[in-house]
């Protein structure tokens with residue numbers, strides 16, 4: 001018998017070597033108690049959370065929690081069915097209505113996760129003879145969507161306008177073309193030059209899908225994302241998003257103005273062949289989305305947090321993923337996995353949780369400490385965080 005797991009031996013060895021150095025496993029942490037969007041108890045210790053996707057701090061919003069409890073009481077714990085059979089409740093419709101209103105678009109389709117939204121929409125739009133031209137740093141769910149549909153995949157260099165144009169011009173005449181972009185790239189926290197990219201895509205006859213997972217609720221006047229901020233949201237054919245970040249629960253979606261959009265409900269396999277979200281989840285999502293429509297003060301505070309943390313880390317001497325803060329994500333670049341893991345653990349001992357990110361999730365083989373800010377981090381917490389980075393950085397020798 002061939003052991004089908006033996007292909008993972010190098011990873012098993014690498015992980016063991018790390019643990020043998022006495023480092024806490026950075027990928028096996030338990031949140032023993034969560035007190036708020038910014039504080040949890042980890043290893044019995046009060047810990048500031050700087051590694052969640054809870055950008056707008058909606059997880060403990062009283063209205064959101066109340067809506068979830070009410071739906072749980074009135075509609076039960078789950079739908080036990082697909083959206084196209086018995087799994088569409090009033091709450092799913094209301095959630096889609098909230099999304100249509102949030103984005104001012106004609107259609108919205110809710111999936112069970114953002115991963116499934118990308119998997120489903122991309123694979124359904126682009127089949128075997130179609131071409132998907134995508135940024136090489138695209139999220140795994142985008143790549144998996146391309147693979148599921150069996151489309152021809154043409155990656156181009158990250159955020160490179162010339163590379164996008166060249167790839168588009170090489171697609172055979174008459175073939176279907178889908179350009180897939182992200183608003184914010186989640187590893188380095190940088191944004192895409194969507195305005196120019198979308199212009200190039202349209203000039204070359206391609207449809208455009210933008211994943212705004214990390215910008216919803218925060219970027220753009222109404223929190224619709226980078227496409228809104230750059231004034232090109234009306235030129236995007238499909239926006240993909242998730243409830244697992246600013247919305248503060250779980251689920252995914254696609255919004256669009258395409259007149260034939262509704263047919264996707266019948267032909268999109270990751271929509272049809274899975275159970276729909278529980279009533280409590282769609283109720284929390286709809287309530288959260290409606291509240292995010294009035295989130296301008298929180299958005300302003302989150303930008304303040306992002307600027308303060310970015311400037312403070314830079315001043316301390318850390319190397320960051322972007323020259324200027326571009327989103328709620330600030331990536332601190334580590335020289336290697338060993339130092340990254342040591343720094344991650346030193347921060348945890350200080351009382352700070354960040355994400356340790358490593359390949360294949362990261363670009364160019366980088367190890368990163370990914371900091372994601374929340375609109376509910378107080379200015380004092382941001383100062384505390386900087387103090388913790390300073391202490392941990394000196395202890396580990398990352399800064400002098």
Ligand SMILES: Cc1ncc(COP(=O)(O)O)c(C=O)c1O
Pocket residue numbers: 113114115116118139141182186211213214242243244250251252
């Ligand atoms: C860019 C991007 N798209 C999609 C997803 C998937 O979202 P979900 O957690 O809802 O599956 C993520 C999750 O991290 C993401 O970063």
